Amino acid sequence: MYSETSSVKPLFYIILLNLVGAVLISIQYGGANLEAVVLTGAICLVSIVSYTVVSAAELGDAYLFLIISVLGSVGGIMQMRIKPEYGVRQLKWFLVGTACYFGAMLLYRLMNRWLHRLVPLYFILSVALYVATRLFGKTSHGSKNWIIIGGLSIQPSELIRIFFVLSLAAIFTGAIPAKYREKFGIRPKYLRLLAATFITLVNVGFLLLQREWGISLLFFATYFFFIYVYGASRLYLLLNAIGAAAVGVMGVTYVSHIKVRIDTWLHPFADASGKGYQITQSLFAIGEGGMAGRGIGAGSVYFIPEVHSDFIFSAICEEMGVVGGLAILMLYFVLVYRGFKIALSCTNAYNKAVAFGISFILGLQTFIIIGGVTKMIPLTGITLPFVSYGGSSMLTTFAACGILQAISGKKEEITDEIQ
């Protein structure tokens, strides 16, 4: 269906983009840079191979991976520009991420008949991961959210996002086993809402314990929009909004960590060298870039703290200007659009809900971090999908998009079994 209007033009642009990127990195480091050539060459190769595989084997949407490739190229080139070491590691994550993408796609296709029945398993796995993080976690930037397995640091909340979407989709579209219906004796509609609320509260509770404000917001907003779309109860939506507002006000008043964030958001220049340092440096960088940017390699991005992960967008704005920043935003727009289109054209209710959840999370995550570094909303640490440095974020976002790919190619109907 999708390749009715297929064309290799986007692929050609990816190759051109990486070529220019390699030249830019070489100029910056004075002379041909082997690492840059390997990085850009590998990304081109991966894009060509995956585009060919997806269109030849008719695996669905052929453009999803290409959009991800462009974001990955920009991310890889920026990482390489900040520090060659980061660039090389980012390339590794990109390659492993591609494997995750196709792995998740195959797994999702194979498991499609069972996935909606595994909600208890997702729940147990999520809780186990949270508990493991509590017990063996490493603290970084005020959040205890990392576990280290064999030298690899993993952020479990990234993986739990996928479980969360799979669970919510199953709760709102799946059949409710008779034993639960008898046990609680309430209408299925309310049973669904209560189950969703329970799972969300457990997740958000653990995340707040880890001081992951950004990701708890992401989880709650996903849940909120799921009830908006599937819940069919305005009153419940309102109750949730009031509850969230109450928790938010309490957080601002009593939790010093959150209070500081709000203060630096409202008055970043009050303490520009202390608490407001991150956001002011980010704003300076964006301002310094102006409309057209200072050129990749010409900016002074090292002044921005955490420039390779959370603040990568500020560096992009400094070196490529507002025009370049808008280009990145539009790439995310197109990516999320593809996701929603997959959700709309999907005929299976469960898969539709999963595609909706994944696209929503992708879009919201982008909004939270870009809004944060541009001082539109309070800043909270979360990665920019596919561009920020970071293994677990890369891999799970790749896996999530692999699920989208699987849904876009899945045409068999199994709705009668689910409804």
Add this chain to the structure above:
Amino acid sequence: MGDIFSRILTYIFVIIIYLFIYAIIRMIFLDIRAMNRKKSGGLAEAYLKLINLRRDLDFVMDESYELDEDEVIGRGNKCTIRLPDRYLSVKHCRIYKSDGSYYIEDLGSTNGTFLNGDELTDEAVELMDGDKISIGRLNFIFVMPKSEG
């Protein structure tokens, strides 16, 4: 010198991203137009109506397929009407319009094209309203409402 050079290259870099976005948005536009064409219905002079029960098939099909001037039907990427039936050839058959009538022709398919139960030979055959076309596991009725008037 190096600075100006890298600045110009950065502009090119950003322009390429925009060209990429343009190419993708163009695809999206064509996709939506194709979707609208499918939905609009009734505008086409003739269409193929599927008579298999759709739930008996292990793949998804539309209820009907509109026919333009020239359509190639098959399993392959280059067909104008792509049908995922395994029993179809990559390019199975062709339906085209000439002097106000529609003709069907087999494109050397492995399992053949059947018109009202008879296998087509090398020659193109004119289609009449209500003809039954069978390809692979699929059966269609050729509908051309105007021809009756």
